[in-house]
Amino acid sequence: MxxxxxxxxxxxxxxxxxxxxxxxxxxxxxxxxxxxxxxxxxxxxxxxxxxxxxxxxxxxxxxxxxxxxxxxxxxxxxxxxxxxxxxxxxxxxxxxxxxxxxxxxxxxxxxxxxxxxxxxxxxxxxxETSNIIQVANGYSFNKIKRVLIRDGVEISLTKKELAFISLLIKRLGTLVLHDEIKSVVWVGESVTEAAIRTFVKRVRDKVGNSFIKNVPGLGYKIDRRIS
CATH class of the missing domain: 3.40.50.2300 (Response regulator)
Incomplete structure (x- = not known):
């Protein structure tokens, strides 16, 4: 290989x-x-x-x-x-x-x-020259390894959590609607809005509460914040 x-x-x-x-x-x-x-x-x-x-x-x-x-x-x-x-x-x-x-x-x-x-x-x-995305202060994402890094340390994410974070980073700075999140993270599965909120809370506990922005009733986004 x-x-x-x-x-x-x-x-x-x-x-x-x-x-x-x-x-x-x-x-x-x-x-x-x-x-x-x-x-x-x-x-x-x-x-x-x-x-x-x-x-x-x-x-x-x-x-x-x-x-x-x-x-x-x-x-x-x-x-x-x-x-x-x-x-x-x-x-x-x-x-x-x-x-x-x-x-x-x-x-x-x-x-x-x-x-x-x-x-x-x-x-x-x-x-290889463009596989690292600087997402926000202290945060980066390796597109090849599909790893979120905070202050130089890899954050352990489940398959669904990684799919969610990858989607938001792919659309960095843009609102991702609930329906698209469902279709990407829960492929072929039925999921409620309450379950999504619980899921996102769990992700926030891992990556930091301010990293993911909620737009009530619509969806979620990650804003590029680099100073």
């Missing part, structure tokens, strides 16, 4: 089932987790749900293509690397790829070793 990629998650968006299986097998041997999607619409939904560290996508697919999906992903998370694979090398396609913010554009067919080398280089150049 690749030492740089082994702690990362990746979203693979590919409509051809044979190509997807081959790439999935290669990626599974090198990444912590591989998510897959059939087209750009499904890929965008998976990106919002799982927040992968990297995205690999075919350029042209039915329903919604990889380049349009890339534009939407970059609007959500401009620092997430997106690698586009395509059999097309026309100037117009390349220019559109640049315009939507693609990090690497690779021409098919591509050997597994070449793909992995590209992913490793992208991870080195982009992810």
């Amino acid at each position: 690749n030492k740089i990629l082994k702690n990362l998650t990746v979203l693979l968006v590919e409509d051809d089932s044979d190509s997807k299986k081959i790439m999935h097998d290669v990626l599974s041997d090198n990444f912590e987790k591989v998510f897959t999607a059939q087209n750009g619409d499904e890929g965008l939904k998976k990106f919002k749900k799982y927040n992968p560290n990297m995205v690999i996508t075919d350029a042209f697919m039915p329903i919604s293509d990889g380049l349009d999906m890339t534009r939407n992903i970059k609007e959500i998370s401009k620092d997430t690397p997106v690698i586009v694979l395509s059999a097309h090398s026309e100037k117009e396609t390349l220019l559109k790829a640049i315009d939507v913010g693609v990090d690497k554009y690779l021409i098919k067919p591509i050997m597994a070793d070449d793909l992995l080398n590209t992913l490793e280089n992208v991870a080195k150049n982009k992810i």
